[in-house]
Amino acid sequence: MARVLYLGGLGRSGTTLVERLLGELPSVCALGEIVHLWQRDILDNERCGCGARFAACTFWKRVGERAFNGWGNVDVARVHALQDLVERTRHIPRLAAGQMPMDEVREYAGYYAKVYAAAAEVSGSSVVVDSSKHSALAHVLRFADDLDLRVVHVVRDARGVAYSWTKTVARPETDGAEEMTRYSPGRSALLWNAHNAAFGLLARRGVAVERVRYEELLTDPRAALQRLAGFAGLSLVPEDLDFLGPGQADLGVGHSAAGNPMRFTVGRVQLRRDDAWRSALPPAQRRMVSTVCGPILRAYGYPLSQKEA
Template sequence: MDKFLPFRATQKNTEAKPANPDVLNPNVLMLGGFGRSGSTLLERCLAECPDVVGLGEVLHLWERGLRDNELCGCGLAFAQCPFWQDVGDHAYGGWETLDVEQAVADRSDVVRNRRLLELVTGVPLRGRSVRSKRLVERLETLYRAAVEVSGARFIVDSSKHPAYAYFLRRARVNLKCVLVVRDPRGVAYSWAKVVRRPEVGNAEIYMPRYSTAAAVANWSLYSVLFHLLALFHVDMKTVHYEDFMSRPERVVAEILEFMGAEPKDSDVAHIHPDSVDLSAHHTVAGNPMRMKTGTLKIRKDTEWKQKMPVAQRRVASLLSFPLRLVYGQHG
């Protein structure tokens, strides 16, 4: 059963002005870091807590949800998911009022790592200023609607990309970021695997794969860029994958406190030492495990230590040595 039971709007009203400060300036926790670091499971654990709603990778909502109608984490297609249809009604008077191709183009043109200088300064080139303004307004409206529909005080957005975090700094949201860090050798080994995307239905479409060097380069870049967010007065917290897997209840409670909640033991009762109880969540994109429900085992994935080819492990170890030293990832 879904954690939040969405309702169908009986009347579209885009003129209503919410009084709740959590609606006016939504509390958004963005999970960052290069993929295959446990961020999807962390989002699922957080989203089971009272007053928290997980939306998945909102960065990709426009193409994967709105345009391609891929599966929501609840198992329904985006266009059939009651939660997302209610969000669309509250935000825009219905998703059909949006120019889909424009929404996709705005995101893909503005939020890119190579646009980082523009995102840091907040001064996009003339050709992107209109796109940037449209996108930020579209996102502000979306987050407010998600708070209204879910009734939650806190949103978890697992978009991961640093460029998106820099962009969100300028939105009217209370933004905080958690960088999820995993040993880069485990990350590189995971990205070399063939993983099918279940959200595309019966189509044989797979997640991208990266070479060892590319995976470590991305891991390093994402880590550094998220740490630099602190220079721009964004509250940052670093969570180590290994700590999360070893002490999930404690790590989730620490993040809730970082978000501004006051966690009680009952808030994390769904988390056990080696497992977590998960209901369906309305996540628009992310790792395939976002589709799983029931009791899920929590275990540290160390397969790379036994199965990663020696040459690839040496490359990953060498390229990542400076940051691993900072993070205390020895061995």
């Protein structure tokens, strides 16, 4: 049975950083955002985190052979049809209640389960990390057969998330041809509420969910990783965290299938909070996001005003 650590939350919350740090632990294989594998990798042949095109990456070739006897045997049109049918945020209440077309839900989840099991076998890891983030996919995966699903709910201050979504960020895997999606602060505030509430609902349905705040991770990454490793069923020794130094981490090459541009970063990276939103996000927009997201911000321990911080 594949043990999967699914990183969930709204984009720009730090999931890629969490994935990269987890991927440095022994017996852990970080896979990136598998939700995008079907289009961006199998069809579009974008770049793996190792820098190679997906079709040329030895790791992913071996995963495809074990999972499907080759990626050419995957009916991507069928995967997309199933995704449209069952993996939508609006379907989460029905997924939580088990009121969706369950044969299709299990079929769609089965594609992911095959990838996870094959990746664990190829890498020799006991835990694989999927940083897909999508709350609807997490609800689908709880119906997968032979899957030990454990969800890490990654949360960041909604004001920081809102500011990050306004930035222009290129997608390196497209060689500069495309940019990442942008949202207005109002739109991102609504999405922040919806996705975070959805992970709370998932926990109430019996799925193991561990919340980690982006700000706490950067304050004490060693303690946060030890906690997440325990949640994943891993026992660490102090040497396993030697890649962490004061305010920094040394990252190796990974095989992230899709995700934030940070997945291509190799070598020493600085671990510091990005609080630019405090001065860069206009006051009226800060107040609006604080109001819209106030109840959940408070529940997660975030102050609603800078005076409280």
